[in-house]
Amino acid sequence: MATEAHGTESSLAFHPMDQFRITPLFGDGAVHWYTVTNATLWMGLAVLGVVLLLVVGSRGRSIVPSKGQSLAELTYGFVYKMLEDVGGKDSVRYFPYVMTLFCFIAFSNILGLLPLSFTPTTHIAVTGVLALLVFVFVTVLGFVKNGAKFLELFWVKSAPLALRPVLAVIELISYFVRPVSHSIRLAGNMMAGHAVIKVFATFAAIKLIAPVSIAAITAMYGLELLVAFIQAYVFTILTCVYLKDALHPSH
Amino acid sequence: MATETHGATEAVAMPQLDFATFPNQIFWLLVTLVVIYFVLSKIALPRISSVLAERSGTIMNDISAAEELKLKAQDAENAYNKALAEAKAEAQRISGEASAAIQADLDVALAKADAEIAAKAAESEAMIAEIRDNAADSVKVVAKDTAKELVAAFGGKADAKTLTAAINARLKG
Numbered sequence: 161m162a163t164e165a166h167g168t169e170s171s172l173a174f175h176p177m178d179q180f181r182i183t184p185l186f187g188d189g190a191v192h193w194y195t196v197t198n199a200t201l202w203m204g205l206a207v208l209g210v211v212l213l214l215v216v217g218s219r220g221r222s223i224v225p226s227k228g229q230s231l232a233e234l235t236y237g238f239v240y241k242m243l244e245d246v247g248g249k250d251s252v253r254y255f256p257y258v259m260t261l262f263c264f265i266a267f268s269n270i271l272g273l274l275p276l277s278f279t280p281t282t283h284i285a286v287t288g289v290l291a292l293l294v295f296v297f298v299t300v301l302g303f304v305k306n307g308a309k310f311l312e313l314f315w316v317k318s319a320p321l322a323l324r325p326v327l328a329v330i331e332l333i334s335y336f337v338r339p340v341s342h343s344i345r346l347a348g349n350m351m352a353g354h355a356v357i358k359v360f361a362t363f364a365a366i367k368l369i370a371p372v373s374i375a376a377i378t379a380m381y382g383l384e385l386l387v388a389f390i391q392a393y394v395f396t397i398l399t400c401v402y403l404k405d406a407l408h409p410s411h
Numbered sequence: 412m413a414t415e416t417h418g419a420t421e422a423v424a425m426p427q428l429d430f431a432t433f434p435n436q437i438f439w440l441l442v443t444l445v446v447i448y449f450v451l452s453k454i455a456l457p458r459i460s461s462v463l464a465e466r467s468g469t470i471m472n473d474i475s476a477a478e479e480l481k482l483k484a485q486d487a488e489n490a491y492n493k494a495l496a497e498a499k500a501e502a503q504r505i506s507g508e509a510s511a512a513i514q515a516d517l518d519v520a521l522a523k524a525d526a527e528i529a530a531k532a533a534e535s536e537a538m539i540a541e542i543r544d545n546a547a548d549s550v551k552v553v554a555k556d557t558a559k560e561l562v563a564a565f566g567g568k569a570d571a572k573t574l575t576a577a578i579n580a581r582l583k584g
Contacts, residue, residue, distance in 0.1 A: 177425055182432040193434035200435075203443040210447050214455035221462050223469055229462070236459045256452035264447055284427050285436040293444075351427065 172365060176358035180282050198278040206267035246400035250407055262396040269350060269388035282351040284343060291343035294399050302406035313409040342398055349391045353384040554578045
């Protein structure tokens with residue numbers, strides 16, 4: 161972190177956002193699209209985490225599972241049941257896709273809590289692409305599966321006829337806002353927590369406040385662990401909800 | 412928020428809004444997603460789902476096997492009970508037959524004994540009748556002798572023929 165460039169001993173240097181900077185892993189050049197950066201490293205570590213949990217964990221294939229296999233089956237069952245409950249029976253075809261999203265977000269979030277780590281999901285570029293992928297996929301799927309009937313999603317049949325055009329406009333807007341809220345919710349939650357921890361950490365430089373600050377960091381860390389998991393869960397369950405809308409558009 | 416810049420390469424307050432890094436992030440994100448997707452859909456998910464299916468299959472098999480064994484145990488119990496009932500009936504039959512045979516033997520023996528007893532009784536009666544006849548004759552003889560002696564003692568001379576007739580008449584009387 162580039163804190164040395166700054167001020168004297170007396171003034172505190174707040175750089176809570178420095179942890180989100182994207183820097184090349186090797187050398188110090190510009191960040192091209194192919195440059196291996198810290199984002200690349202931590203995405204790669206997320207892949208490694210997924211492989212360790214789901215591939216290495218399940219390698220025993222035993223009827224009576226080991227600890228690792230139980231964890232892998234638990235993760236599998238958790239996402240599978242979520243998709244089945246929320247999206248319906250016919251949505252389980254898209255299980256690998258949903259599982260990919262969940263695994264990537266969960267591992268990015270949780271690995272991001274390691275000290276000195278980088279969290280890809282704090283970046284709107286990443287969560288935006290994730291949300292847009294879901295949005296485009298769901299929209300295309302909706303039209304492919306239902307044709308023009310997919311537009312019934314915006315035509316609330318249970319409402320009085322006079323209200324329907326108004327509702328249609330609202331529904332349409334809310335539909336297009338989905339990827340925005342979907343992505344900003346995740347990035348915002350992750351970024352805020354990390355930034356707050358960093359601010360508390362800066363306060364720890366003052367002797368008098370240090371104990372309070374460290375206690376606050378510990379508490380925030382616990383909360384962030386929860387948030388890391390919950391945000392992955394929320395992103396996934398919203399994906400399931402959108403999938404359900406695409407498969408069964410009528411209200 | 413720390414909005415001041417510092418001596419690093421980038422001069423953006425929020426690195427999230429540094430659009431120069433977007434292509435890089437998006438590229439590596441897509442690579443990551445594709446890798447995870449293939450690892451999951453080709454290796455991890457089929458394996459885990461097959462393990463889960465196998466486990467539920469094993470559990471079902473075990474449960475049905477247990478039910479089968481339970482049925483077998485019930486069958487065995489039923490067979491045992493049936494065998495026991497048959498054995499009891501057989502025992503009853505055999506004891507019934509035995510007692511009937513004994514009864515028959517007994518009846519035969521009793522009939523034989525009765526017949527023997529009846530024969531003996533008839534024989535005895537005959538003997539008693541004979542003895543009685545003999546005794547009556549003996550009484551006649553003794554009476555005749557005694558009467559002759561008495562007549563003789565009274566000084567008379569008893570005619571044998573008259574004496575016998577008188578005695579017979581007396582005995583009949």
